[in-house]
Amino acid sequence: MMSRFSKFLSLSQKALPKTSPSHLGRPWNGAYAASSRLYSTAAPHSPQEPSILKSTSPASSAAAASTATAPGPGTTTMESPTVARAKATLEAISGTHPIYMDFQATSPLDYRVLDSMLPYLTGVYGNPHSRTHEYGWEAEKAVEKAREEVAAVIKADPREIIFTSGATESNNTILKGVARFYQNRKKHIISVQTEHKCVLDSLRTLQEEGFDVTFLPVQTNGLISLDDLKKAIRPDTVLVSVMAVNNEIGVIQPLEEIGKICRANKVFFHTDGAQGFGKIPLDVDKMNIDLMSISGHKIYGPKGVGAAFIRRRPRVRLSPLLSGGGQERGLRSGTLAPPLIVGFGTAARLCREEMAYDHEHISKLSKRLIDGLLAIPYTSLNGDPKSRFPGCVNISFSYVEGESLLMGLKNIALSSGSACTSASLEPSYVLRAIGQNDEDAHSSIRFGIGRYTTEAEIDYALANVHNQIEFLRNLSPLWDLVQEGVDLSTIEWSSH
Amino acid sequence: MASNRQTFIHLYRDLMKTAKLFPYTYREYTLRRTRDKFKGLKNVTDPSQVHEFEQEARHLLGIVQRQTTLNGMYNKRNLVVENSDNAEVNVKKSFENASQL
Numbered sequence: 182m183m184s185r186f187s188k189f190l191s192l193s194q195k196a197l198p199k200t201s202p203s204h205l206g207r208p209w210n211g212a213y214a215a216s217s218r219l220y221s222t223a224a225p226h227s228p229q230e231p232s233i234l235k236s237t238s239p240a241s242s243a244a245a246a247s248t249a250t251a252p253g254p255g256t257t258t259m260e261s262p263t264v265a266r267a268k269a270t271l272e273a274i275s276g277t278h279p280i281y282m283d284f285q286a287t288s289p290l291d292y293r294v295l296d297s298m299l300p301y302l303t304g305v306y307g308n309p310h311s312r313t314h315e316y317g318w319e320a321e322k323a324v325e326k327a328r329e330e331v332a333a334v335i336k337a338d339p340r341e342i343i344f345t346s347g348a349t350e351s352n353n354t355i356l357k358g359v360a361r362f363y364q365n366r367k368k369h370i371i372s373v374q375t376e377h378k379c380v381l382d383s384l385r386t387l388q389e390e391g392f393d394v395t396f397l398p399v400q401t402n403g404l405i406s407l408d409d410l411k412k413a414i415r416p417d418t419v420l421v422s423v424m425a426v427n428n429e430i431g432v433i434q435p436l437e438e439i440g441k442i443c444r445a446n447k448v449f450f451h452t453d454g455a456q457g458f459g460k461i462p463l464d465v466d467k468m469n470i471d472l473m474s475i476s477g478h479k480i481y482g483p484k485g486v487g488a489a490f491i492r493r494r495p496r497v498r499l500s501p502l503l504s505g506g507g508q509e510r511g512l513r514s515g516t517l518a519p520p521l522i523v524g525f526g527t528a529a530r531l532c533r534e535e536m537a538y539d540h541e542h543i544s545k546l547s548k549r550l551i552d553g554l555l556a557i558p559y560t561s562l563n564g565d566p567k568s569r570f571p572g573c574v575n576i577s578f579s580y581v582e583g584e585s586l587l588m589g590l591k592n593i594a595l596s597s598g599s600a601c602t603s604a605s606l607e608p609s610y611v612l613r614a615i616g617q618n619d620e621d622a623h624s625s626i627r628f629g630i631g632r633y634t635t636e637a638e639i640d641y642a643l644a645n646v647h648n649q650i651e652f653l654r655n656l657s658p659l660w661d662l663v664q665e666g667v668d669l670s671t672i673e674w675s676s677h
Numbered sequence: 678m679a680s681n682r683q684t685f686i687h688l689y690r691d692l693m694k695t696a697k698l699f700p701y702t703y704r705e706y707t708l709r710r711t712r713d714k715f716k717g718l719k720n721v722t723d724p725s726q727v728h729e730f731e732q733e734a735r736h737l738l739g740i741v742q743r744q745t746t747l748n749g750m751y752n753k754r755n756l757v758v759e760n761s762d763n764a765e766v767n768v769k770k771s772f773e774n775a776s777q778l
Contacts, residue, residue, distance in 0.1 A: 278754040292744040633702045
């Protein structure tokens with residue numbers, strides 16, 4: 182080591198302009214500073230530093246620049262490139278990747294789904310709409326089989342399923358299509374304030390086209406009031422859109438009751454089932470659902486595929502969004518993607534077969550997580566504690582800033598609010614709709630639990646959250662006030 | 678029957694051994710799922726159901742063999758909860774498996 186260092190020093194001294202010999206003490210040069218730790222001569226050099234800084238600053242910056250090609254600030258010794266690369270590889274595979282707890286954003290592809298998709302990404306590449314040859318027939322057969330699997334999950338007829346590019350496209354197709362088809366006679370649509378962004382945005386577009394839209398408020402537990410719905414229905418209401426499972430707080434709306442009210446009033450009932458399909462039992466006949474949006478990548482399937490359920494008896498008509506060759510009953514033109522659809526079908530089948538097993542596993546882990554998190558003082562669970570999907574746990578931590586909490590939990594893949602809104606600094610509109618004040622909305626974290634989550638991951642998350650909350654609260658002067666028993670709302674912050 | 682029990686023991690052992698080559702997420706899930714499925718096998722008495730179970734288990738074994746190889750070829754990332762001592766060994770084993778095919 183001694184020889185390597187002296188060799189390096191001699192090499193670098195050839196490259197550098199003449200400067201003072203005490204390179205070891207300079208703080209901006211990482212390699213030097215770190216290697217100086219190996220030598221006890223670092224201390225005597227430090228009093229000389231100020232003079233060195235003043236006199237040789239242009240030369241030292243040149244020194245820093247020319248030694249930038251030396252091994253980076255991370256390494257402490259002079260290693261050969263192969264050793265450095267081997268160390269980097271080892272670091273890369275020795276457990277540094279964060280654990281995944283964001284299952285509402287997306288889910289990993291199940292390996293059984295990938296296995297079913299691979300033949301259609303390699304040998305079976307025909308266009309399923311080619312009627313004249315074997316390539317087309319085998320692709321079409323696979324697509325129809327997938328359609329049956331998807332329909333079986335919600336007990337629908339396969340002819341009522343059309344494949345789209347995802348739940349957002351399904352929501353757009355259904356909302357805009359149904360509204361525009363019946364616009365001559367019916368001009369009113371009812372929805373909820375906590376719907377997904379794509380639903381709210383589609384309805385905003387329809388408002389600009391001349392439709393009346395009522396956004397029902399939610400109670401503090403996240404559920405709508407059925408009386409509000411009954412009062413809001415008018416003779417010219419065409420559609421009611423209520424999502425099955427909320428993607429931010431995980432509450433399950435009373436779908437059967439809503440369906441009954443809608444059927445009694447001859448209004449179409451649409452539900453965005455992206456988070457609920459395959460996770461909670463959904464029966465389109467029992468719940469009187471006329472339209473449903475389904476997403477592929479939330480059920481351990483591929484991204485880029487989804488489906489829309491459009492009832493045939495009694496028939497729901499809609500004007501298509503995409504014009505073209507008339508595929509998918511004329512409602513969604515465009516070539517279908519057999520790999521994605523076959524993957525989607527397999528994912529749906531796995532959900533149907535393992536729904537009870539997964540639900541039990543997720544409930545057990547969810548209870549463990551919620552009990553562990555609510556043990557921290559001044560925390561609360563957002564959303565109804567009973568009517569909820571256990572895999573979506575949204576907790577507010579008071580007197581802690583949300584972004585700093587998330588940044589401290591870098592080893593856990595989490596989200597505050599939904600993926601659509603996490604880019605902006607605005608607090609989530611869903612949390613505001615359930616009556617939370619802005620501070621608590623900012624400090625809410627959503628934990629997602631899925632099929633693959635293990636107890637070890639939950640325990641790791643709990644330990645990290647406990648540590649980070651303790652650390653952040655100890656830093657906060659507001660927390661000191663709270664601990665003294667001061668009610669923060671009574672404080673007059675400014676003397677106006 | 679004695680021969681059938683042997684078959685299932687071999688199937689279980691093969692599934693568990695191959696699943697250990699998966700990365701963390703799939704590995705933990707497959708081990709847990711297989712354990713629970715075979716525990717449920719004790720309650721199954723109907724011979725046609727037992728036969729169906731065996732067919733499904735063999736099909737799953739094929740999937741797990743193919744997918745462990747595939748996963749070994751691509752992402753080699755280990756999670757923070759993983760025991761880093763074992764991680765290297767598992768990744769190496771997946772590579773060996775891949776070279777045999």
